[in-house]
Amino acid sequence: MRALSERRALEITFPRVQGYCQSVRNELTVNWSTVPVLEIDPEHIPSEVELRAAIPTRRALPSLFSPGHVDHATLDGYFDAARRQELVFDIAASLTSEFTQRHGLAPHIVFPQLVRITREYLNERVIVRRGAAMEHVLLGQYWQQVIEQLGLAIHSDIPNEAPIVPRLDPVRAEGSTCDVDFWTSKPVREVTKSHVNLVTADTDRWEQTAAYFIDTHPLVKAFVKNDGLGLTIPYQDGHTLHDYIPDFVVQLLGGTKLLIEVKGYDKKADIKAAAARLWVGAVTASGRFGRWEYRLVRRPTDVVTAIDDVEQMSF
Structure with a gap:
């Protein structure tokens, strides 16, 4: 997987966001x-626990059945x-x-x-x-x-x-498709509107089908599968910080950059989508990286409607 020099006109850049300030x-x-x-x-909250003095068994393990109240x-x-x-x-x-x-x-x-x-x-x-x-x-x-x-x-x-604006990586504030260069054992598909030579397929059908609809859409200037690219969206689930990696980054002819996630059921979909909307809002508000949008679609064919809707908003 690598960026092709002859396709430099299809380069996509993006901010490397670590957090937010306001x-x-x-x-x-x-x-x-x-x-x-x-x-x-x-189910995630233990409503009752049993406490007993920590007297180990012969195997040096604590036991609920050891002596004591x-x-x-x-x-x-x-x-x-x-x-x-x-x-x-x-x-x-x-x-x-x-x-x-x-x-x-x-x-x-x-x-x-x-x-x-x-x-x-x-x-x-x-x-x-x-x-x-x-x-x-x-x-x-x-x-x-x-x-x-x-x-x-x-x-x-x-x-x-x-407004809320992104807090960028102090060492490297911007990433690019120029940086993609890695080996993969995943199935791959050739595409024409991507700076990167191939698209990896993480699922049997969904992502390669979505990639086809994006690659052949007349309003798309360029796109890239977000694999080895480094575009991540920070979010918190409970006490733990995570990085959400949306499936595709799409550059539309009107100038808008669109993050697309193709996903069936995901119990964290609401948290991830909220984090993505915060991300695109902050990045757009910064004024440094152009206009960004995010769409979560449930079926690969829905990417066509998502692209049409976002591009229509530009006019």
């Missing part, structure tokens, strides 16, 4: 399209004191601390707004499965996710206020 002054609003739904599932620890007492209003205030207080420290905002101005935003988030963006409770948001695995996602989505709607 400028907020006074009035706060939320870009809800970048906030994924949070699902509180009791067994204590039962549950979350009931913890959540008895945690009411919805307290939960709202706790989240808003954490966000207020972040915004006052990062942006020098007056707490008495932003805290009431963050209370309103937090209440709307809990009502509209949190799904509580049977056996769980809204108060489980206080648990670390959910708490950090709420603070991170709301913190990135909140911005100011003051005219001329600086």
Whole structure:
């Protein structure tokens, strides 16, 4: 897999985004399209544990059946004191601390707004499965996710206020299809509108079919399969940071660059899509890399409609 010098006119460049920064002054609003739904599932929360003195067996292993009294620890007492209003205030207080420290905002101005935003988030963006409770948001695995996602989505709607912009790799801020050069054992297909000589196929049919529709679309100037390219989108799932790698980068004739993901069922699709919308919004707002869009399609044939819709938005 390598970039072809004779196809240099089909080069695609992109920013190497590590995170985001923003400028907020006074009035706060939320870009809800970048906030994924949070699902509180009791299967992921141990509601009760048994505790016993750590007396090892003859094999030097701890055992529940060793001598001693067994204590039962549950979350009931913890959540008895945690009411919805307290939960709202706790989240808003954490966000207020972040915004006052990062942006020098007056707490008495932003805290009431963050209370309103937090209440709307809990009502509209949190799904509580049977056996769980809204108060489980206080648990670390959910708490950090709420603070991170709301913190990135909140911005100011003051005219001329600086929006969310990307924080770029300080060593290398921009990547290019010129950098693609690697060996692969995956099946490959030849294409004509790509700076890179071939397209890898990670699935039996879907991606090569999508690549065909992109390669033959009259509104496409160039495209590349995002394999060995280095274009990643940072996102957080619980306490863990991940990199989302969308399937294709498409350069349209009108100048817009389009990220396309061809995906069937994916339990993290909502989180990844929200991260991608945040990414393209921040990159576009920076003014350095042109206009970017993102589309998630469920079938390979849908890439045609996605390209048509995005290009139509240019006019």
